[in-house]
Amino acid sequence: MRVDLFDFELPPERIALRPAEPRDSARLLRVRPDGLADHIVSDLPQLLQPGDVLVFNDTRVIPAQLEGRRGDARIGATLHKREGPRDWRAFVRNAKRVRDGDRIEFGAGVSALAGAKADDGSILLSFEGDEPVEILLERAGRMPLPPYIAARREADARDAEDYQTMFAREKGAVAAPTAALHFTPGLIEALAARGIAHETLTLHVGAGTFLPVKADDTDDHRMHSEWGRIDAATADRLNAARAGGGRIVAVGTTSLRLLESATDEDGIVRPFEGDTxxxxxxxxxFRAVDGLLTNFHLPRSTLFMLVSALMGRETMQAAYAHAIAEEYRFYSYGDASLLLP
Known part of the structure; x- marks a missing residue:
C-alpha cells in the first residue's frame, strides 16, 4: 500500500511533553464500528467486560542515550538492540567520524569499541570492562525520550519515573510501552473487581519504533527486529480465557505484535522466545487479539498502519481527526484510544 495513505496533519501543540497526573486521568477515545465516544482512562472497568484479559508488556526502559567522544569528535549513541552480554547495536550521531575499531569514551569510566556499520546504518558497540553493561549505563546514560519530545526539552529527573510503567520489571527496552503508562494500582484493582484480569509478557522495545518509513510503498519497508518472550503458563491462561468467551485486549502495540507473533493459524497462543x-x-x-488500548501515533508510521489494519484506515483517520479537533494529547506522554473492532 502507498505510505502516503497513512498521512495526516498534527498541530505541534497537540504533542504531550509530560504525562497526565494522575496517570489514569488521561483522556480515552473509544473506537468501535458503531462510532466514537469520549472517556477517561479510569472509565475502563465500565468499557470492558468481565472475563476480558488485558495484556501488558513488562519491559523496563534502560538509560540508553549516551554522549561521548572519539578523539575530538562528539558522538551520540542511542542503543537499539542487545546482541550479546557486552554488545549493543546503536544508532550513532556523527557516525561518519566513527570507524571500525575506534574507542568511544562516554565519560564516568564508560567506553566502547565500535564495530562495522550494518545496512540500516547502526553500529555495534562493545562495552569495555568487567562491570555489567546495565551498571555502566546507569552511570553514563540518560533516559531515551522519544525524538519528538527530546527536540523540545531535555530529559530530567522526572522522566526516570514518568517514562516507566507500573509493570516495568525486565530491563532491556530503549523506549517505553507507553499505553501502559496510563495504569495505576488503583485502576488495576477496579478492573479486577469487575472481573477483568491481566497478564504480562516481555518485548524489549527498540529505537526502531521511532524510525520514519522512508519507502513510498509498505512492501518496501523493513522492520527492525525486537526480542520478546511469552512463557507457557501465560500462554495457557490466555488460551483458557479466550476459550471461556473472554476477549484478549493488548495494552500497547508492543504487546499486540508479540501476541500475534506467538499465535498460530488456529488462534492458539504458543510459548515464544526470540526475535520478531x-x-x-x-x-x-488478526489471530490473537480482540482489542487494543494504545496511544495516538505518528503519521506515516508503522504503528498508525497497525491500528488501521485493526479498525480500518478510514475509521482511524476519522478517529484521529476527532482527537485533533477535541484537543486530545498525542504520542508517548499523551492520551489513549481503546480500539474494539
Missing part, C-alpha cells in the same frame, strides 16, 4: 519483526498493515488477519 512482524509488520502489520491493512489486510492482515
Amino acid at each position: 519483526a512482524i509488520f502489520i498493515t491493512p489486510g492482515y488477519r
Whole structure:
C-alpha cells in the first residue's frame, strides 16, 4: 500500500511533553464500528467486560542515550538492540567520524569499541570492562525520550519515573510501552473487581519504533527486529480465557505484535522466545487479539498502519481527526484510544 495513505496533519501543540497526573486521568477515545465516544482512562472497568484479559508488556526502559567522544569528535549513541552480554547495536550521531575499531569514551569510566556499520546504518558497540553493561549505563546514560519530545526539552529527573510503567520489571527496552503508562494500582484493582484480569509478557522495545518509513510503498519497508518472550503458563491462561468467551485486549502495540507473533493459524497462543519483526498493515488477519488500548501515533508510521489494519484506515483517520479537533494529547506522554473492532 502507498505510505502516503497513512498521512495526516498534527498541530505541534497537540504533542504531550509530560504525562497526565494522575496517570489514569488521561483522556480515552473509544473506537468501535458503531462510532466514537469520549472517556477517561479510569472509565475502563465500565468499557470492558468481565472475563476480558488485558495484556501488558513488562519491559523496563534502560538509560540508553549516551554522549561521548572519539578523539575530538562528539558522538551520540542511542542503543537499539542487545546482541550479546557486552554488545549493543546503536544508532550513532556523527557516525561518519566513527570507524571500525575506534574507542568511544562516554565519560564516568564508560567506553566502547565500535564495530562495522550494518545496512540500516547502526553500529555495534562493545562495552569495555568487567562491570555489567546495565551498571555502566546507569552511570553514563540518560533516559531515551522519544525524538519528538527530546527536540523540545531535555530529559530530567522526572522522566526516570514518568517514562516507566507500573509493570516495568525486565530491563532491556530503549523506549517505553507507553499505553501502559496510563495504569495505576488503583485502576488495576477496579478492573479486577469487575472481573477483568491481566497478564504480562516481555518485548524489549527498540529505537526502531521511532524510525520514519522512508519507502513510498509498505512492501518496501523493513522492520527492525525486537526480542520478546511469552512463557507457557501465560500462554495457557490466555488460551483458557479466550476459550471461556473472554476477549484478549493488548495494552500497547508492543504487546499486540508479540501476541500475534506467538499465535498460530488456529488462534492458539504458543510459548515464544526470540526475535520478531512482524509488520502489520491493512489486510492482515488478526489471530490473537480482540482489542487494543494504545496511544495516538505518528503519521506515516508503522504503528498508525497497525491500528488501521485493526479498525480500518478510514475509521482511524476519522478517529484521529476527532482527537485533533477535541484537543486530545498525542504520542508517548499523551492520551489513549481503546480500539474494539
